[in-house]
Amino acid sequence: MVAELTQLTAAQIAAAVASGEASAVEVTQAHLNRIVAVDPDVHAFLHVAGRQALAAAEDVDRRRAAGEPLGPLAGVPLALKDVLTTKDMPTTCGSKILQGWQPPYDATITERLRAAGVIILGKTNMDEFAMGSSTENSAYGPSHNPWDLSRVPGGSSGGSSAAVAAYEAPLGIGTDTGGSIRQPAAVCGIVGTKPTYGGSSRYGLVAFASSLDTPGPLARNVLDAALLHEVISGHDWRDSTSVDAPVPPVVAAARQGDVSGLRIGVVAEFSGEGYQAGVLARFNESVELLESLGAKVVEVSCPHFTYALPAYYLIAPSEASSNLARFDAMRYGLRVGDDGVASAEEVMSVTREVGFGAEVKRRIMLGTYALSSGYYDAYYGKAQQVRTLISRDFDAAFEQVDVLISPTTPTTAFPIGERADDPMAMYLADLCTIPSDLAGNAAISVPCGLAPEDGLPVGLQVMAPALADDRTYRVAAALETALQQRWGGPLLAQAKGLS
Amino acid sequence: MTTAELVPFDEALSRYEPVIGLETHVELGTTTKMFCGCLIEFGAPPNTAVCPVCLGLPGSLPVTNRAAIEYTIKIGLALNCSIATWCRFARKNYFYPDMPKDFQISQYDEPLCVDGYLEVTVEGQNFRIGIERVHLEEDTGKTLHVGGATGRIHGAEYSLVDYNRAGIPLVEVVTKPVTGTGSLAPLVARAYVTELRDLLQSLDVSDVRMEEGSLRSDVNTSLAPIGATEWGKRTETKNVNSLRSVERAVRFEIERQAALLDAGERVVQETRHFHEENGTTTPGRSKEEAQDYRYFPEPDLVPVAPPTEWVEQIRASLPELPVARRARLQAEWGFSEQEMTWLRNAGATDLVAETVAAGASPADARKWWLGELAMHANKDGVELSSLAVTPAQVARVADLVKAGTLNDKLARQVLEAVLAGEGSPDDIVAARGLAVVSDEGALTEAIDAAIAANPDIAAKIRDGKTAAAGALVGAVMKATRGQADATRARELILERLS
Numbered sequence: 001m002v003a004e005l006t007q008l009t010a011a012q013i014a015a016a017v018a019s020g021e022a023s024a025v026e027v028t029q030a031h032l033n034r035i036v037a038v039d040p041d042v043h044a045f046l047h048v049a050g051r052q053a054l055a056a057a058e059d060v061d062r063r064r065a066a067g068e069p070l071g072p073l074a075g076v077p078l079a080l081k082d083v084l085t086t087k088d089m090p091t092t093c094g095s096k097i098l099q100g101w102q103p104p105y106d107a108t109i110t111e112r113l114r115a116a117g118v119i120i121l122g123k124t125n126m127d128e129f130a131m132g133s134s135t136e137n138s139a140y141g142p143s144h145n146p147w148d149l150s151r152v153p154g155g156s157s158g159g160s161s162a163a164v165a166a167y168e169a170p171l172g173i174g175t176d177t178g179g180s181i182r183q184p185a186a187v188c189g190i191v192g193t194k195p196t197y198g199g200s201s202r203y204g205l206v207a208f209a210s211s212l213d214t215p216g217p218l219a220r221n222v223l224d225a226a227l228l229h230e231v232i233s234g235h236d237w238r239d240s241t242s243v244d245a246p247v248p249p250v251v252a253a254a255r256q257g258d259v260s261g262l263r264i265g266v267v268a269e270f271s272g273e274g275y276q277a278g279v280l281a282r283f284n285e286s287v288e289l290l291e292s293l294g295a296k297v298v299e300v301s302c303p304h305f306t307y308a309l310p311a312y313y314l315i316a317p318s319e320a321s322s323n324l325a326r327f328d329a330m331r332y333g334l335r336v337g338d339d340g341v342a343s344a345e346e347v348m349s350v351t352r353e354v355g356f357g358a359e360v361k362r363r364i365m366l367g368t369y370a371l372s373s374g375y376y377d378a379y380y381g382k383a384q385q386v387r388t389l390i391s392r393d394f395d396a397a398f399e400q401v402d403v404l405i406s407p408t409t410p411t412t413a414f415p416i417g418e419r420a421d422d423p424m425a426m427y428l429a430d431l432c433t434i435p436s437d438l439a440g441n442a443a444i445s446v447p448c449g450l451a452p453e454d455g456l457p458v459g460l461q462v463m464a465p466a467l468a469d470d471r472t473y474r475v476a477a478a479l480e481t482a483l484q485q486r487w488g489g490p491l492l493a494q495a496k497g498l499s
Numbered sequence: 500m501t502t503a504e505l506v507p508f509d510e511a512l513s514r515y516e517p518v519i520g521l522e523t524h525v526e527l528g529t530t531t532k533m534f535c536g537c538l539i540e541f542g543a544p545p546n547t548a549v550c551p552v553c554l555g556l557p558g559s560l561p562v563t564n565r566a567a568i569e570y571t572i573k574i575g576l577a578l579n580c581s582i583a584t585w586c587r588f589a590r591k592n593y594f595y596p597d598m599p600k601d602f603q604i605s606q607y608d609e610p611l612c613v614d615g616y617l618e619v620t621v622e623g624q625n626f627r628i629g630i631e632r633v634h635l636e637e638d639t640g641k642t643l644h645v646g647g648a649t650g651r652i653h654g655a656e657y658s659l660v661d662y663n664r665a666g667i668p669l670v671e672v673v674t675k676p677v678t679g680t681g682s683l684a685p686l687v688a689r690a691y692v693t694e695l696r697d698l699l700q701s702l703d704v705s706d707v708r709m710e711e712g713s714l715r716s717d718v719n720t721s722l723a724p725i726g727a728t729e730w731g732k733r734t735e736t737k738n739v740n741s742l743r744s745v746e747r748a749v750r751f752e753i754e755r756q757a758a759l760l761d762a763g764e765r766v767v768q769e770t771r772h773f774h775e776e777n778g779t780t781t782p783g784r785s786k787e788e789a790q791d792y793r794y795f796p797e798p799d800l801v802p803v804a805p806p807t808e809w810v811e812q813i814r815a816s817l818p819e820l821p822v823a824r825r826a827r828l829q830a831e832w833g834f835s836e837q838e839m840t841w842l843r844n845a846g847a848t849d850l851v852a853e854t855v856a857a858g859a860s861p862a863d864a865r866k867w868w869l870g871e872l873a874m875h876a877n878k879d880g881v882e883l884s885s886l887a888v889t890p891a892q893v894a895r896v897a898d899l900v901k902a903g904t905l906n907d908k909l910a911r912q913v914l915e916a917v918l919a920g921e922g923s924p925d926d927i928v929a930a931r932g933l934a935v936v937s938d939e940g941a942l943t944e945a946i947d948a949a950i951a952a953n954p955d956i957a958a959k960i961r962d963g964k965t966a967a968a969g970a971l972v973g974a975v976m977k978a979t980r981g982q983a984d985a986t987r988a989r990e991l992i993l994e995r996l997s
Contacts, residue, residue, distance in 0.1 A: 085558045098557070105551050107558060206557040210798035240562045240801050319798055322592050325601035326555050330660070344596050344658070371592070371793035380795060 005030035010170040010224040017075030024057035024075030031077040044163035048122035060117045074117030079163035079172040082123035085204040094126040094138040097355030107204020124159030130208040133429035137359045147497045151413040154184030161188040172218035179433025182445035186408035186459020191225045196466045197440030198243035201236035207323040209316035222477040226254035253470035257477030260294030265401035268301045276411040278451025282458040286448040302393040308434045314383035321367030391439045408445040408459030442469040446476035447491045511757030517684040520719035525670045532666035533637045534561030545661040553666035555599030567668035570704040575612025588797040597640035605636035607794040619690040629675030640665040689746040697821040720752035732766040747778040832861035853890035863897040935984045949974040960996040
């Protein structure tokens with residue numbers, strides 16, 4: 001049994017733990033063993049917390065033995081992105097400036113995971129401060145795509161995605177600011193959800209862009225993602241942007257998986273030049289499949305989506321330039337140049353010069369410029385107007401259709417190093433995912449096949465209005481079921497990168 | 500520039516017209532901080548009243564304190580402002596070690612309260628001071644620069660930061676430019692801050708102690724030639740920590756700027772520091788090197804949209820405001836305008852009111868607070884209200900005098916003992932055996948002894964020079980260690996020598 005534990009879905013593990021068929025400790029140990037075996041190649045984790053994980057697993061086993069009620073994911077291991085605070089593990093955000101920092105408090109998401117009996121295996125790699133689409137911006141080296149170790153796992157939640165795709169954990173937590181959950185999920189061949197903004201708490205999520213950051217689940221199938229979505233969601237008074245509304249019925253929708261009569265809009269703007277042929281081919285097949293399942297598919301134009309990328313690259317860096325100011329060497333984290341002679345300003349400056357990577361500095365400079373007096377209206381102000389127009393495009397579209405779909409990314413996973421020196425090429429990886437972040441609505445990425453030309457996974461994105469997260473699960477589950485019938489099993493079974 | 504290069508005040512005002520403006524920061528007296536649940540405790544050990552939020556730890560998020568919004572609306576309403584139906588916080592970005600996030604959550608172009616006024620009276624003239632805005636922000640930590648001569652960051656060996664103050668709600672009240680005050684400008688500035696302080700006190704939203712920094716004013720001053728159509732360049736004087744300093748700062752800036760303008764020089768738009776010890780100002784950082792604060796709407800907080808019903812509820816709950824109250828008290832007490840002003844300037848109005856409520860006559864209450872007690876407060880450099888004596892105790896002392904148990908001299912001793920923490924007035928009278936000697940036997944003995952010891956004075960009195968009796972009364976008081984009833988002693992002396 002133990003050898004297969006890492007192959008199980010989260011739902012299966014939870015059932016096995018609940019029934020006593022497997023103990024949480026056995027499950028946790030199996031995943032820790034898997035990490036030891038494959039993570040030297042994948043480099044999904046920055047910190048593995050074996051001792052804490054086993055202690056948490058023992059606690060779940062003890063509670064079960066005592067007859068205490070267990071949550072739907074009790075005993076299921078999880079890979080936590082290193083951007084969420086944990087009081088018993090370091091939190092570095094993939095940055096040198098926070099090397100060794102151990103927060104004195106747990107993020108709300110961390111708290112909820114622990115309370116649900118989910119076993120946190122450790123903290124996963126990411127682009128520094130979640131800025132990037134490949135994990136190459138991590139100060140601790142890139143993660144590798146389990147499908148092809150020479151390629152990126154996407155980013156910024158590339159560590160969590162790679163861990164889930166490499167069977168190091170059945171579940172992962174990522175954060176999405178411009179596509180940082182959906183894009184790595186797509187290129188790793190797994191499921192990733194960006195919940196409605198405010199649907200999952202940001203308290204304890206080290207901010208990149210406050211008005212966009214959204215934590216969400218990563219899993220190998222739609223139901224597992226929905227189960228995790230429910231565990232982490234719901235109002236949190238400590239985050240004033242948290243939505244005070246019932247959690248959408250995502251698990252029921254994932255189980256329902258029915259699209260008959262559903263109106264699905266294909267975003268006209270996300271096609272054509274710049275899109276890999278194999279990506280479009282798989283996407284188009286999926287559209288036909290959805291139609292054959294009874295959905296009414298129409299093409300919908302969202303004209304302002306074209307401006308989403310530039311607007312995003314003004315808003316997100318502007319907020320980041322302010323959010324990252326606190327890393328000033330005064331209270332925690334790295335301090336460089338404090339020789340007793342240098343002034344506080346000099347120490348701040350030297351520390352930030354040494355502690356931040358190139359992409360972080362680039363965005364701090366972009367944002368500082370965009371907010372400067374005399375430029376604010378032309379850049380930050382204008383970008384906010386574009387943001388409003390994009391929301392209106394969504395509103396108009398959702399009057400005609402229930403959900404919108406598009407490829408999650410224009411291309412499959414690219415080779416490590418290919419775009420590292422070309423920020424603009426890197427930014428294009430988030431072309432299709434950014435509009436949902438700017439509008440704050442719900443979106444999911446679900447695997448829809450392999451691109452014929454490179455044999456790498458392609459993701460399909462489903463977008464729904466804010467607080468209609470259940471619709472994204474409904475479509476994703478229906479597609480997943482139909483595609484798996486065609487493939488004869490999960491897509492990941494075809495991955496050849498890892499034995 | 501030295502203090503010698505000043506134009507005498509009256510001369511300056513004969514050529515120039517001043518425009519003043521005040522920005523006043525008030526620490527609100529809410530139970531908890533602006534954006535977290537930390538208790539606000541004055542004098543807590545450094546860095547103990549802190550949490551991840553007010554320390555700005557990575558990942559932490561602010562949540563707006565409803566009470567702080569309510570207090571600010573109260574202030575806005577009392578200042579006749581319009582209350583925004585929708586407004587936002589903004590981030591003011593700059594690097595400084597006492598700012599945990601290296602930005603301050605403040606308000607920028609969308610303040611909570613706008614466009615009000617406060618009326619003050621100076622030398623019988625009424626001035627309506629326009630209020631531009633009242634907004635809410637968080638306070639910073641406190642930096643202590645150790646080593647070096649000035650206590651400023653430059654020259655310090657090292658600096659310590661206490662974040663207990665970080666995140667305490669701070670209201671900023673900004674006036675519109677105040678024109679037409681002429682030579683009364685310094686007094687108008689002072690009267691405004693006094694009136695604002697009293698108003699805030701009556702609203703019970705702050706302890707408004709200037710010495711402790713819970714109310715701090717920045718004073719803007721500019722001069723233009725009389726009749727000019729444009730205002731001059733203004734300076735912003737910081738570190739003005741008392742009512743008297745507000746007045747002095749304006750006065751000094753007028754004298755200094757007049758000298759510059761007379762010499763054909765230009766006033767530099769800059770921040771200046773006020774020096775309590777000599778009443779001068781010196782340049783701080785000039786606006787030329789001013790920071791670009793890169794304000795933008797705070798994305799971690801939802802907009803504030805106070806419902807109209809709530810605002811009206813707050814309006815209905817406003818207490819009697821100082822102007823109305825003072826008029827009422829003046830009528831009740833029968834004091835003159837001048838007497839009321841003295842009380843206000845000393846911060847004694849409430850204390851007198853409470854003392855009267857405790858049974859003292861208004862005249863007695865005023866006498867003790869503005870006399871003996873004001874002297875003590877002055878000597879110790881503290882506010883009257885922070886003296887270790889309660890209005891009820893003062894009323895009791897006045898009562899003991901009225902009953903003849905104490906005379907004024909003994910009453911002063913009792914008050915001193917109360918201030919020294921020796922107990923209640925009655926305890927002290929009992930413990931020290933302080934009471935006017937009313938036993939005529941003892942008194943007669945002392946008088947006879949005094950007459951016998953001073954035959955020449957006695958002779959004068961016998962000759963009708965009754966004023967000389969004072970010397971004998973003095974001797975009697977000395978012999979009885981002050982416990983004699985001086986009036987009675989005088990009566991008896993005159994009786995014997997008539």
